[in-house]
Amino acid sequence: MPNHLIAIDQGTTSTRAIVFDAQLKPHATAQRELKQIYPAPGWVEHDSEEIWQATVATVREAMATAGLGEKDIAGIGITNQRETSVIWDRATANPIYNAIVWQDRRTADYCEALRAAGHEPEIAAKSGLLLDPYFSASKIAWLLDNVEGARAKAEAGKLAFGSIDSFLLWRLTGGKVHATDATNAARTNLLDISTGAWDDGLCEIFGVPQSLLPEVRDCAGEFGVTTPELFGGPIRILGMAGDQQAATIGQGCFSPGMMKSTYGTGCFVLLNTGDQRVTSRNRLLTTIAYQLDGKRTYALEGAIFIAGAAVQWLRDGLKVIAASSEVNALAASADPAEQVYMVPAFVGLGAPYWDPQARGAIFGLTRNSGAPEIARAALDAVGYQTRDLLEAMHADWPAAGAARTILRVDGGMTSSDAAMQFLADILASPVDRPVVMETTALGAAYLAGRAAGLCPDLDGFAAQWRLDRRFEPEMDAQMRETKYAGWKDAVRRTLS
Secondary structure, eight states: OOOEEEEEEEOSSEEEEEEEETTOOEEEEEEEEOOOBOSSTTOOEEOHHHHHHHHHHHHHHHHHHHTOOGGGEEEEEEEEOSSOEEEEETTTOOBSSOEEOTTOOTTHHHHHHHHHTTOHHHHHHHHSSOSOTTSHHHHHHHHHHHSTTHHHHHHTTOEEEEEHHHHHHHHHTTTOOOEEEHHHHTTSSOEETTTTEEOHHHHHHHTOOGGGSOEEEOSBSOOOBOOHHHHSSOOBEEEEEEHHHHHHHHTTOOSTTOEEEEESSSEEEEEEEETOOOOOSSSOEEEEEEEETTEEEEEEEEEESOSHHHHHHIIIIIOSOSSGGGHHHHHHTSOTTOOOEEEOOBTBBOTTTOBTTOOOEEEOOOTTOOHHHHHHHHHHHHHHHHHHHHHHHHHHOHHHHHSOOOEEEESGGGGOHHHHHHHHHHHTSOEEEESOOOHHHHHHHHHHHHHHTOSOOHHHHHTTOOEEEEEOOOSOHHHHHHHHHHHHHHHHHHOO
């Protein structure tokens, strides 16, 4: 019997494939970097064909490295960068335009016009989301209105929309399946998260024909099979979840009140609220954490657009480091007397501010300030932004704030002990880093394994979670509040 699983982890900066065994231990990994395309200020795109080619190549390489054939693979799980939007021709499977990335802000004016027309209350009430360029619906509207002939073809049923999960599923199945899962659908501004169905009123607001949209399914189940020529034979596709929800699953955050934060290109904090759909009063998002056996579990989410991307900017923009891993040593050499703040609003500010017009700024520079102080400020900004989110979450759902918050963390930045210690210090809460850091891919693999009958139920999977290190707060309370007050002042000066 096949006893291995493959997770396709299609992220913002790279595409990876990881082979897991039935005990969910990784055995082989393949990765390809993804080119970032910036056609105009605030615009971010990806080449969908590059994503597709990298997906096939990494799956093949990971299988070869593990010495496995298609008959050894029980199932594939897909996790993806959410909100990134692709529209393709149903007949040719060719995208009509580059993928518009979740970070893209080109539709800010369009969203503002909808807000001025009074649509945001209905959008928030149904979708749980705010009216913002971040989400897919305004991107779909832009594509339909700016690509020649697109709207007419869409209304004729000749085009298909999806975030990257749906696009890959279409290609993997040879165009046989146009589907998504509830977590990705919940990021479009078009799904009523109480019913789990596309909403006629929301589609009308954004001018999106429902024929364009994929079928919404559970996160674990039959999504189709790959065409035989891709990997030597057909392989079942059994799991799907947006990257942040997949990380929530991979972290075993299945009980209400559990919280995880992923530090990759951006930072995303999810708080499990169980079957209770909590409405935020502090401009957080209400979303679907996962949907299994037809049952939706909800979460409060805070999104920070720039986390690890600030380190990439130090490397690629300022060129003060040659590799991202060098940021820790550079930051450690900073003068502690310098109080430099970086507000990394390169593509606007996310929760709880939601200011698409804000732009990045550095405050507190003196003649003694240099690259070390800016590097330190880039790392510290992650902690400050996370505190912004946790304070908003506790205000929205006091039940979560009543107990001692323990934050489970994952993502590339969590390898920095200095960044994680500052996070614990500024939150005044413990921060738990797991043994298995690839929690996003792990979550996707678990979903596929659950559908294949290889993996245990949620409780059994959660019991397998293992701690690598707990960071306890060490900072003096007065120092903590002084630093945070400086951050709030810097943000106030940055807001548009």
